[in-house]
Amino acid sequence: MPLNIRGYAARSATAPLAPHAFERRDPRPDDVVIDILYCGVCHSDLHTARNEWHGTSYPVVPGHEIIGKVSAVGDQVSQFKVGDMVGVGCMVDSCRHCAACDQGLEQYCAELPTFTYNSKDRQDGRMTFGGYSERIVVSDKFVLHIPATLDPKSAAPLLCAGITTWSPLRHWKVGKGSKVAVVGLGGLGHMGLKFAKALGAEVTLFTRSPGKESEARRLGAGYVVLSTDPAQMQAVAGQFDFILDTVPQQHDLNPYLGTLKINGVHVLVGLVEPIEPPVHAANIIFGRRSIAGSLIGGIAETQEMLDFCAKHGISADIEMIAIQDINEAYERMLRSDVRYRFVIDIASLGRAA
């Protein structure tokens, strides 16, 4: 007997999000049923709701920074029990047999992972619906344990903004002795600063807006460079081992490439399609530099990140909203008017819509 669920959905690219009733599948033996408490608001939610990446299937229920409590488990589930605080991020399944999945890199699944919303379930072919809703049903392999010492509200953004910045920092071995720069101070950027600092790196924030010094320092930056000021950019030429670029719009990579050391890496985590203005090859040929990309992170790595956050007292800086405020929150997100991530209190769904 499928579950009847209340949530918020976009019914077209131009419609605001509005209350929406839908069904979720009857739990399978490996499923965990989660009563959602909180859901972070990611820029991808807006891109998808408005069909900015094309391919949106309506109605779409966004949300992939999900925190909740287990309310039921299937017969085969041994790692979770009713009452556990758990999380769900951007993926709810993958092929589970390709080289990537075998390495715990489900995000790079050769057959593409099943995403938490706007994706087709691999077993029944029905569309997935995300965390702007009261309940979700997810295979246990894609459910995360939320350590007891983490505040569940501010842990929500760790499931996307957190892992998306953590994974490249770990893959490129950022640690003590690394000189790291983070481009952009938003939901992802503020996590990048916190993680790079906690991993032992010397951290710089690149920003286009003056006046962010004190905030950047509070979040872990030792230095702030105004990227619109050629003199400041020249002063950091050849300085960085690693640039974590969190800017979600097109921007010129060339000035940043010049600030990398020999063998330095500039990693994009935002789908800035396409990369324009074009990159000058000389900026990577001189210095053997790289431009790389990174997509969220694997499930085991996400658990590692959550455990690291619990140990180091790290979580996102958030602003709580009611789900009725989601459309206004999207507009504020577009103006970067949020420090640094909106989180929906799903209890607000209980109010009259």
Added chain:
Amino acid sequence: MPLNIRGYAARSATAPLAPHAFERRDPRPDDVVIDILYCGVCHSDLHTARNEWHGTSYPVVPGHEIIGKVSAVGDQVSQFKVGDMVGVGCMVDSCRHCAACDQGLEQYCAELPTFTYNSKDRQDGRMTFGGYSERIVVSDKFVLHIPATLDPKSAAPLLCAGITTWSPLRHWKVGKGSKVAVVGLGGLGHMGLKFAKALGAEVTLFTRSPGKESEARRLGAGYVVLSTDPAQMQAVAGQFDFILDTVPQQHDLNPYLGTLKINGVHVLVGLVEPIEPPVHAANIIFGRRSIAGSLIGGIAETQEMLDFCAKHGISADIEMIAIQDINEAYERMLRSDVRYRFVIDIASLGRAA
């Protein structure tokens, strides 16, 4: 008493190369004087002669794939003696004290290396002149030993085409078990095939021209993929650890990126300014792929490559020309009408111009 030298120079961006007499410095205590026997013809020579990279100072004497015999050495030179067969590549000096130089990465010298031609000597400020000439004077630290078992003629292109392809293959640890693709079958590409094969990799050639199968296989490729055929490209999706891209003109990187494995690297060695059409970030974000650049190679690494070539019987496939034929050779090079590198017999300078 400076040395009077005969050579060939371009006197303007539009003038053909023509006989030119000039002076070289009186040898310093660390200098090696080399009677040039052979000089390879690199695409960079043409770019510089025609001022296509701007910044050419006329007259310019190109040539940085130089093989010759030592005719004199300064008092401080201990590693070379009169009669030794030696080589000079793209660089004749560097700052010798930056982090790059300390690591043997003189090509990435923080103050830029002194290039073999069209560059300012660090000591006397005079312009450098390249190997299209009868004699050159070079500091011993930038002179290479040519092993006795290497044919001097076909060794000339190793000094640029060779090291430019060798260095990235080694830096990215290509070896047994690697799946490597080489883009382009020219002076650099044919060396890339030979080296990747000799290093133990499984090698594929990407080419836009049908009919290169037998040549590619002779040079080390196990497979040939016609990059203009979407079906052939689709058949190698996600296959390669490493792409060595030797194409010296602008071209679309996007189709190649899709043929990389997770963590795969696409390395540019040509100044394809700028990178257009633009790269789609999704092509690197999905798969954590990288686009990197690589510039020639360091001096120690160049010696390593020459010794490897001697041990494995590797050298360039060449066509010998007289220096009087250099302008025609440039035109043929532009039409890719050379298998695979022109080498000038400098003895031809002795003939009436």
